Amino acid sequence: MYSLIKSLTALLLMPMPLMAVTFATGWMIRRLGRYRLGDSLMITAMLLLLLAAWAPVADALLEPMESKYAALTVWPQERQIEAVVVLGGGWQPERSWSITGRLSESSGIRLMEGLRLWHQRPDLPLLVSGGGPGPEMTMAHGYAEAAEALGVPPERIVELASPNDTAAEAKAVQALLGGGAQVLLVTSASHMPRAVRHFEVAGLVPVAAPTHYLANRAEGFGLAYWVPSAPELRKTERALYEALGLLAIQWEH
Incomplete structure (x- = not known):
């Protein structure tokens, strides 16, 4: 129940649903x-949504998280x-695409960095993590299949198929390696501060290996950089989601 409440709260506090509710409230009041x-409420909602989708704002929010660990x-x-340790992202096991095609962008980049x-x-063992609805539908299985296709011997791959969030991933690694184990932790740069904290709480010693950077990737500062867009809104959402996740850790521990 707590996980469901946490997920719903994070979803509702994202810019699009939050500003939609604010705009609708303003319309009803009018x-x-x-x-x-x-x-005032409707105009504020529209302005805040435009700011959230504006590259200078999105980069300013996300870059401090991505640069915390070199x-x-x-x-x-x-x-x-x-x-x-490569933390789970997303994938689509039901698709008929190749294994690399079924991995999400973040998962593919995380696995590539982990293999590097x-x-x-x-x-050393390569620990790949992430749950799913069935034995061959888990994120860990997708990672393992891709890693094996890219030359990693099956005996070096360890699937952690039960965790469905970062806290559970940290606990699963601790259960496997024991407290105080030093692990190379691979995940998206924006997710790294929260991941490191979860692994430290679990009694592990993570060495951060961030990848999948999103902020400040614009080539120059042309017109497109200054026009609000959906990709920039997603970067703002990522920054807010990770900030809420760090706040939740403080409440949980």
């Missing part, structure tokens, strides 16, 4: 004769790493 208040360009030789790092220490 219908009741409170024109100034109603107009990219891991070389293997951390000074650390006693016990495994490379694992190939520097192929003696």
Whole structure:
């Protein structure tokens, strides 16, 4: 029940539904004769939604999260790493596409970074994580299938197929490796601060290996950069979602 409430709260606090509710509230208030208040709410909703979909705002919100942990360009030789852990994203197991096509953008990039790092220490296990509705429908299974197709021996791949969120992923890794284990943690850069916190709470020592950067990817500052767009709105949503997730950790622990 808590997970459902948390998911619904995060969904309703995203810019599009929140501003839609604000706009509808303003419209109803205006219908009741409170024109100034109603107009103010409707205009505010439209302006805030435009700002949320504007690249300078979206980048300003997302970039601090993505830059909290530096990219891991070389293997951390000074650390006693016990495994490379790739956190789950999204995939579409029911599609008839190739395995790489069924992975979402974030999942494909996370796995690619995980494999890049694992190939520097192929003696270590590659832990791939993420649940799903059935044994061959889990995110972990999709990762494992893709990793095997890309040359990772099956005996090096460990599927953590039960976790459905980051906290559960951290607990599953802790149950497998034990408390105090140092792991190379691969996930999207915006998700990394929350992921690191969950792994630390679980008693692990994560070494951040962020990837899948979204902020400040514009090539120059042409007209398109200054026009509000759906991709920029998604970046703002990502920043707000991760901020809410970090806040939820404080309540949970």
